[in-house]
Amino acid sequence: MIPPMTMTRRTLLAAAAAAGLAGCGGSDPRPDAARPHVAGDPRRLGLALAFEHTLVAAYDVVGELVPGRQVRELAEQEREHVARLSELMRDLGEQPREPRPRDDYLRSFPRLRTRAEALDFAADLEERAVRTYLSYLPALTDRELRREAVRIATSEAQHLAVVRDLNGLPPAEHAYVTGTM
Amino acid sequence: VSDAQTITDLLHLERESAALWESLPGEAAARTAEQEAIHARGLERALRGMGRQAPSRTFTSTRGSLRDALELEDELVRAYSEAMRSISNARLLAPLASICANHGQHLVILRGELGNDPLTRAFEPVE
Numbered sequence: 001m002i003p004p005m006t007m008t009r010r011t012l013l014a015a016a017a018a019a020g021l022a023g024c025g026g027s028d029p030r031p032d033a034a035r036p037h038v039a040g041d042p043r044r045l046g047l048a049l050a051f052e053h054t055l056v057a058a059y060d061v062v063g064e065l066v067p068g069r070q071v072r073e074l075a076e077q078e079r080e081h082v083a084r085l086s087e088l089m090r091d092l093g094e095q096p097r098e099p100r101p102r103d104d105y106l107r108s109f110p111r112l113r114t115r116a117e118a119l120d121f122a123a124d125l126e127e128r129a130v131r132t133y134l135s136y137l138p139a140l141t142d143r144e145l146r147r148e149a150v151r152i153a154t155s156e157a158q159h160l161a162v163v164r165d166l167n168g169l170p171p172a173e174h175a176y177v178t179g180t181m
Numbered sequence: 182v183s184d185a186q187t188i189t190d191l192l193h194l195e196r197e198s199a200a201l202w203e204s205l206p207g208e209a210a211a212r213t214a215e216q217e218a219i220h221a222r223g224l225e226r227a228l229r230g231m232g233r234q235a236p237s238r239t240f241t242s243t244r245g246s247l248r249d250a251l252e253l254e255d256e257l258v259r260a261y262s263e264a265m266r267s268i269s270n271a272r273l274l275a276p277l278a279s280i281c282a283n284h285g286q287h288l289v290i291l292r293g294e295l296g297n298d299p300l301t302r303a304f305e306p307v308e
Contacts (some may be wrong), residue, residue: 073300080303134278138271146265150278154258154305157282161289162299170212172286175219176279 014059041145042094044136047060048149049085049096051132052078057105065118074122074159081152088148090175119167126160131178184273185233187264188224191277194260195221196238198253213287220280227273234261251291257284259306 033152045053061084133153140146161171195217202214225235261281289299
């Protein structure tokens with residue numbers, strides 16, 4: 001049983017971070033010290049894939065409080081990201097990880113009681129997803145993979161815009177979705 | 182293509198987009214024009230950091246429609262995502278990608294304003 005939490009911006013951020021980390025544990029691919037440049041790219045893809053699995057699970061929960069076509073579309077696009085990342089990993093000779101049992105994800109999510117809490121949680125996860133992809137970019141050695149990462153990061157930023165709009169907020173808050181130049 | 186040339190090409194697009202958004206009515210358009218201007222200033226700083234002079238402004242005023250803005254935002258997302266292939270300085274990648282993500286959000290706003298589904302693709306830009 002998940003203990004009830006008081007939903008503040010701070011607790012939602014912490015919960016989003018915990019949810020993201022929860023998706024990244026377990027059987028993550030390990031870097032190969034002898035082949036750092038070869039092993040680094042699939043490792044980062046594997047971590048991104050784990051996060052995408054978390055997003056799919058999160059939208060199942062969010063959708064219970066925010067019914068409608070748009071949240072279903074968000075969930076479907078996250079599944080497309082899972083499929084694409086899995087395909088890229090197979091191209092690199094790696095076996096993509098499967099999602100964890102649903103309860104594993106649910107245990108790491110905060111108890112969401114209202115539509116606004118659900119949308120805040122989704123926004124925090126999407127923002128974290130964008131940060132994750134952007135943080136991997138400088139270390140990706142394959143330039144095609146960099147482009148793929150940006151295509152997905154841009155999609156996640158669009159999800160963030162849609163979620164903010166559903167929550168009555170301006171869709172595009174900052175000129176730099178994360179970071180500065 | 183050198184990093185400086187890639188940044189210069191992006192700067193021209195940002196300036197064109199800022200001018201176009203400035204010509205559009207409404208608070209959201211004004212906010213978006215300001216975001217494009219912030220992108221342009223960031224690119225100018227990046228050029229100065231490379232010891233290059235930013236080119237003079239060529240887009241001082243323009244008139245456009247939401248559909249023109251949609252086309253230009255799509256072009257911007259494509260240009261930034263292509264830059265990921267060519268940029269050599271790894272420190273530029275995340276900030277450029279962050280701008281690309283913001284342009285993706287502008288596409289969401291424009292699609293909504295034009296009565297279209299804001300989420301048409303799971304990957305932006307589409308191949």
